[in-house]
Amino acid sequence: MRVLVTGASGYIGSRLVAALLDDGDTVVAASRRPESLDRFDWRAEVETVALDAGDTSSLADAFDAAGDIDTAYYLVHAIGQEDYRSQDLRSAGQFAEAAAAAGVRRIVYLGGFAPEGEALSEHLGSRADVGEALDVDGVEVVWLKAAIVLGAGSTSYEMLRYLADRLLVLPLPSWLNRPVQPIAVDDVLFYLLASRQEVPAGAYDIGGPDVVPYRDLLFAYVDAAGLTRIGVSTPGVPTGLAGRVIGKIIPVPDALAEDLVHSLHNTMTATESRIVDLVGEKEGGRTTIDEAMRRSVLGTVGEPPGVRASKDPLRLAHTDAVWSGGDAIGIRRYGVAASSDETWSLLEALGARKMLYSWPVAAVVRTNLDVVGGVSERARSVIRRVRGGSNDEHGGDEEA
Template identity: 80%
Template structure:
């Protein structure tokens, strides 16, 4: 089968490309700038095309370049950008129209849960808009809806990782007692592959086998990582405020963190499990939270491999976001490693590994340094703008 993958450079998209290739499919990986895909180890095994879902001309030319595509995966999302809901809606409509014109048989879309009878967060409302906008005459749509995806490199998982690694006392707002049904990335990939052929058109909730309060999910990571943390009840803290604070104390982009945390007041459990009836489960069953966390923390120190070389899709890949992997991984990949490997080896021999992962004081200091760096970065930008203005006036 020949398939097109949009968002191929993203966390899910890059792993999906590797999984499709293993399944024997012909893959065309789409990106606004195809040259950026050369960093992936599957680069030589795929075709590529330039495709910008926000540009109708680019869409038409991209589908022409992609060839006779049977199934197109839509993994495009502008979350974290200004007015992303409007952008996402327009892009989805244009993509569906271009896919229909190109003779694509099916679109597979991965979005978020849409709990009935609730006021949706901006993030979930945007995901729902996209699912509806992709429905056009002549093209089948399979819409998979998920909550938190567990796996090293996943934004939701990395938020849990940084909070638990850096804060010796974990604040527990009342909304962290709400239930959540996360899904491990290996199960997401299983259902994405099934959706290209065996799953009838329609929308399906996908989730893992466990439903727990959010706070239990946080402490599942604490246990898997071998940490000692204390929870502190903090009632009355709204998700909006929590998102802004979290965006300042962890290295994930501020706007992205705020948008994701803003969805935590919504119901994040499956409303039905028809996907299991039509597609079944992986051979070993769906991945539990405990197993997903255990596998995600493995191999956290060291240079990660490429996506196709991963022994487990829940582990970190070298092409995952620069801020993913935790403090030690980021330092190794982008800090000390930039000078020399012997320097890092010496750093590790002096106890850096245990320092960065288990010593709460070091985590707090690391967090405060990020905050200071964020503030100082904005200050430097303001000073530059001031001098630029003065120079233009002169």
């Protein structure tokens, strides 16, 4: 098939281009600045066009240059920018009209869950707006709805990574008890590919095999990374305040972090599984949370590969956002200034990483066990040793 991919330089888009090429499609990669695609290892295998979804003239020129497109993937999002909801709504409508005029048969859109009966966050409301705006006469639309996407380089995953890496004690607001059904990026790619032609037009929920509270997702990363962390219940903390604080202590752009955290008060679980009934699952089944975390933490030594060269889309790619990969990779790539907290980065550069990341929380556990809201597996072993009065070389009074 001849396929157009908007947002080709983004996390999902760049991996989708590689997957489409592997599947034998002819890919036209679209970007407002086509030269920005030169850094990708698939660049020589694709055609490129300049496309600005907010500009009707640019859209008309892009579809004219792209030729006969069977399927157009819409992966454009202005989240983190001022007044992004109105921008997204306008851009989606213009894109759909231009695609219909160019004779595009189908648009495939990846958005978020929109739980009924709940007041949607600005982010999720915007995602729902876009899905509706893309539905115009003359072109089919497949709208895939997902919650958190797991994989190194994904914004949601990187936020989990930085919080768990940087905070020895993890605050656990009550809204982290709400259920979430994340999906690994390899499963996202499977359903995006299937949506070219195997899936009838319509809206479909996509999710991984596990439904857990948000807090369990955080500790799944902690355990996969081999960290020792303890969670402390912090009831009464609203998502808005949490988003502002998180935006200041991790290197993900402030506005982006705030918008995503504010969505955590919504229920992010699938309400139906029709797409699984239609196209099944990828070989080996859907990726579990534990498996996704295990694969995502790999590859922290040496420079990450290109998207096409990588054997696993959950691994970090060197073209992912500059703030991706954690502090250790940031220091290797860009020096101490890569971190949003130069003091923290300097400590890590001087060798404090091992001490800070593995410090047992025995003293905290002994003085205030009742406030504990969640514990990593390594922390659980420390608690057991402390409670049992263990005096081996890794526990007991020596630890305190």
